[in-house]
Amino acid sequence: MAYGDTAIEAVDVRKRYRGKVALDGFDLTVEAGTVCGLLGPNGAGKTTAVRILTTLLRPDGGRVRVAGRDVLADPRAVRYRIGLVGQDTSVDEVLSGRQNLVLFGKLCHLPTAAARRRADELLERFELTGAADRSVAGYSGGMRRRLDLATSLILSPPVLFLDEPTTGLDPRTRIDVWACVKSLVGDGTTVLLTTQYLEEADQLADRIAVIDAGRVVAEGTPDELKAKVGPDRVETVTRKPTLDEVFLHLTGHRPTTEPS
Amino acid sequence: MTTATALRDTATLTGRVLRHWRRRPVSIALGLMFPVLMVLMFGYLFGGAMAVPDGRYLDFLIPGMLAMTMLFGLEALVVSITADTAKGVTDRVRAMPVTTGAVLASRSAADLLNAVVGLGVMVATGLLVGWTAQRGVLPALAALGLLVWLRFAFTWIGTYLGLLLKTPESAVAVQVLVWPVGFLSSAFVSPATMPDWLGLVATWNPLSATATAIRELFGNPAWHDGGWAARHSVALALLWPAVLTAVFLPLAVRQYRALGR
Known part of the structure; x- marks a missing residue:
């Protein structure tokens, strides 16, 4: 594209x-x-x-x-x-990181050998090579997230x-x-x-x-949105509105910031 | 999308379930041992109090337990499908170029492989406690075929329920409901010993049809009232799973598609 x-x-x-x-x-x-x-x-x-x-x-x-x-x-x-990374990690918790990548590679219709090669590349790129053959159940939150991202990138999708x-x-x-x-x-x-x-x-x-x-x-x-609110909304002309204020201005309420 | 791709997807997803077994040998072993424990419990603890008119209770019990084993696979399937939905794996697969057919067929295929292993363990247990097939190899194979055919129908009930229930917690309900369905049959005792209305339900339970049919094919004690259902048990053991599949396979497909609504 x-x-x-x-x-x-x-x-x-x-x-x-x-x-x-x-x-x-x-x-x-x-x-x-x-x-x-x-x-x-x-x-x-x-x-x-x-x-x-x-x-x-x-x-x-x-x-x-x-x-x-x-x-x-x-x-x-x-x-x-496309690749999709959802709100929660969506990989197979029982399988290892490598097994996940090979499994989803095959489901993207890569030939088995290519799926294995791609798994190796992605494990390396996301610094998961050391944990590649351990069950995902034992991964930390960050490792799961990286594996999740890696899984979404198997086919190098143009849209993520x-x-x-x-x-x-x-x-x-x-x-x-x-x-x-x-x-x-x-x-x-x-x-x-x-x-x-x-x-x-x-x-x-x-x-x-x-x-x-x-x-x-x-x-x-981001700058355009900040400009939309206009400097007249703040006390001094030099201070730009924060995105929080942009949000309040546009929607009439403050954004929720706590994790869902 | 060619048939070859669909078959490869099915094989890939079936392989995934088999890899789960390799990574969870203890839970698999426990699942396989459970019906064996039931044989020992019913055969030796309660068996002394059971009077089978035309033979040993153990020879009546083993075919019943073989049929029961087909039913007991159901909850594991439901739990495993709901776990996939809860963990987001179902959605990940749905966002990939995989056919609905392959996703559902792989569930059935993996579960049937599980059932065949379970049958092997149970037949070995039966032989160890002195049960035998009296009428030769071919009728015995036909009996095993009827059992797998029953399980095939159950895989579609399980897949449908798994997609319907969505959370592993609600799958516990299936674990509880499997018991009355299993016991309200001729698996453990003749329906003739039950109060009339219960006996009627038990007689027409699909599980009873298969249990009675395989007792006939194995040449084991029948202990039935000689009613129409008992006399036509082989036909019923062929028909019941066909009816269940005809109802629950389309329901499972519909429920899977409904995830996108």
């Missing part, structure tokens, strides 16, 4: 989930090779949006294209082109979804994950990440979409 192409395009997506309106006219466009931060409080619809974009949930209405393919018409093609990738992680591991995301972007991967941490969005995202009550209420670069 060339730079300037659209990697993610959602138009007027609607979804009722468990009797509640989860997405209510959700629109989002993410250019290829950029990082988009989807920022919003618990219950705003972040996870529902990610689940629809990654083919896990069917929308009630709207159009969704990811990596140039229609999510509804051709989910299989989308699945070959990270749903609250650092929620509940210790600061050191959080910085590790951030470094990994930055290096992926350097390789040209498009990243959509959801977060409740404003600092995280500010650190990683080229553009931020603020989601509230199932729709995007504001979208732009």
Whole structure:
């Protein structure tokens, strides 16, 4: 996918989930090779949006294209082109790290030998070689997260979804994950990440979409969003509003900062 | 998506379950030993009080326990599927280019392999306590085939329940319910010894059909009332699993697809 192409395009997506309106006219466009931060409080619809974009949930209405393919018409093609890191680690706890990577490699239809080679590469890259043959049940939180990321990168997908990738992680591991995301972007991967941490969005995202009550209420670069609030809202003209204040201004309430 | 890819996916996912066994030998061994313990308990603790009209209680019990063993696999399957959902593995697989068919078929295939190992252990236990198949190899193989056929139907009930229940905690309900279903059959005693209405339920229990059919094929004591269900047990042992599969296989597929709604 060339730079300037659209990697993610959602138009007027609607979804009722468990009797509640989860997405209510959700629109989002993410250019290829950029990082988009989807920022919003618990219950705003972040996870529902990610689940629809990654083919896990069917929308009630709207159009969704990811990596140039229609999510509804051709989910299989989308699945070959995306990686998903969910809120909780989603690897097989009984198997070893290496067995996980080979298993999921084969399920991505790599030949067995290629799946093994790819597993070795990823174990090395994510500093898991030493623990490669131990059961994941004995891994630390950070190791699980790295394995989770590695598993999502088996096919070097052009589009990667990270749903609250650092929620509940210790600061050191959080910085590790951030470094990994930055290096992926350097390789040209498009990243959509959801977060409740404003600092995280500010650190990683080229553009931020603020989601509230199932729709995007504001979208732009972190600086643009800060500018939208306007300096008249603060005591001195020289002080720029914080993202917290941007959020309050746009949604009418403070963001939740405790881990979900 | 070719058939070859679907088959390879099925083999890959079945292999995953087999690797779980290798990493958890103790829980597998306990699962296999449980029906053996039940044979010893029922055969030697209660067996003295059981009067089977046409033979030894142990020879009546072993085919019943073989059928019971097919039922006891159900809860492990349900727990394992709910654990995958709870741990996010189900969603990871769903976000990958794997067919629904391969995900579900691998569950059934792995569980059938488990059942075959379980049957092997139970047949060996039976032979050790003096039980034998009296009518030769072919009827005995047919009996084992009927047992695997019953388990095949149960794998679809288990897959459906596993997808329906979602959490490993609620799977405990299945563990509890397996008991009345198992005991309300001809596995341990003749339904003729039960109060009329219970006896009726036990007679028509799919487990009883298979237990009675394999007693006939093994040439073991039958201890039944000679009613229609008992006389047509082999036909019922073929039919019941077919009906259960026809109901629960589509339900399992529907429930898997419903994860996306």
